[in-house]
Amino acid sequence: MTRDWDATTYDRVSGPQVEMARAVLDRLDLRGDETVLDAGCGSGRVTRMLLERCARVIAVDGSESMVEEARAALPADVTVLHQDLQELHLDESVDAAFSNAVFHWVPDHALLFGRIFGVLRPGGRLVAQCGGKGNVERFHAVAREVGAQPPFAQYLEAWEGPWNFADPEDTAMRLEEAGFTHVETWLADRPVVPEFTEDYLRTVCLGNHVDRLPEELRDEYVTAVAERCAQPVELDYVRLNIEATRPA
Numbered sequence: 001m002t003r004d005w006d007a008t009t010y011d012r013v014s015g016p017q018v019e020m021a022r023a024v025l026d027r028l029d030l031r032g033d034e035t036v037l038d039a040g041c042g043s044g045r046v047t048r049m050l051l052e053r054c055a056r057v058i059a060v061d062g063s064e065s066m067v068e069e070a071r072a073a074l075p076a077d078v079t080v081l082h083q084d085l086q087e088l089h090l091d092e093s094v095d096a097a098f099s100n101a102v103f104h105w106v107p108d109h110a111l112l113f114g115r116i117f118g119v120l121r122p123g124g125r126l127v128a129q130c131g132g133k134g135n136v137e138r139f140h141a142v143a144r145e146v147g148a149q150p151p152f153a154q155y156l157e158a159w160e161g162p163w164n165f166a167d168p169e170d171t172a173m174r175l176e177e178a179g180f181t182h183v184e185t186w187l188a189d190r191p192v193v194p195e196f197t198e199d200y201l202r203t204v205c206l207g208n209h210v211d212r213l214p215e216e217l218r219d220e221y222v223t224a225v226a227e228r229c230a231q232p233v234e235l236d237y238v239r240l241n242i243e244a245t246r247p248a
Contacts, residue, residue: 002062002084002105003162003211006203007069011043013200016192020129020239021046021100027243028127030054034095037119039085039128040102044070050098051078058094060085062105088115097126103240104131104164109171113178113244123248126180132187132240133167136205139235143209146224155212162208166240180244190237197233198226205235 025046030036034054041047041059043066051057051074059080061067067082074080083089085106097116106112116126140161147156166174168185175183194200202210202222210218226233 003208004065005042005063005207007043007063007065009199009203010066011045011069011073013194013196013203014042014045016194016200016237017042017101017204018045018049020190020237021049024100024127024129024241025049025053025098028053028096028098028125030096035092037090037094037097037116039088039097039099039116040105041070041080042066042102044073044080046100047074047078051075054096058090058092060088085115086111088112088119090119093121093124094119095121095124097124097128099126099128099130102130103128103242104135104166105162107162107164109164109166110174110177113175113180117178117180117246120246122246124246126175126242126244126246128242129239130242131163131165132171132238133165134187134236134238135163135165135240136236136238139205139229142228143206143225146221146228147209151217152213152221152224155214155217156209159209159212165238168240171240171242175242175244179246181247182243182245184241184243186241188239188241190239192235192237193232194235198222201226201233 030053035056036054038059062084071080172185
């Protein structure tokens with residue numbers, strides 16, 4: 001399963017993810033009577049927006065705390081499942097699949113796209129956005145510089161991290177190999193200045209770094225990275241946009 005998250009803090013600081021999701025939801029172009037998969041629902045903030053556009057949502061997330069937060073926040077008739085997306089299994093097919101800011105946490109995109117293809121009805125669409133090639137490169141360079149210094153180096157030096165920031169060409173190839181047609185993939189720059197800077201960095205950007213550190217070094221590391229960045233901190237987000245269809 002994926003790493004667990006601080007879901008309560010994420011729900012509070014995830015305004016940038018919510019804003020980026022609006023345009024992705026618009027591209028989904030729903031009639032209103034569909035059942036839609038939210039692949040990586042997080043704390044449920046974007047899921048609530050999706051619910052306004054369709055009849056029913058099946059929400060899935062790999063983080064137990066995110067699932068608990070989403071279940072508490074969403075109406076009781078929303079199905080929220082704790083599953084790794086690489087092992088996605090539903091008891092029914094869905095009309096469409098949506099995902100926002102999630103796929104870059106999934107190591108095997110070929111397996112991921114195969115699983116999503118398998119739960120879509122014929123003619124069903126996948127519309128998604130996630131971190132793509134070049135995502136937060138400048139920020140990660142700063143995080144590596146700080147992590148290479150004592151007292152953090154023994155835990156973080158030479159660590160490459162779990163992210164999978166794919167390029168559009170490889171992503172299109174993997175989608176087509178999974179069986180999708182009408183595939184479109186492209187990158188877009190979306191720089192973000194987070195409002196809750198250190199809470200945001202700790203929870204969204206540096207969670208995996210922090211998990212590798214002993215408790216007594218975690219706050220010190222986050223503060224050191226924030227101070228090393230230009231002020232105000234601007235995150236150099238690059239988003240990979242995905243549209244694809246399961247053939248009818």
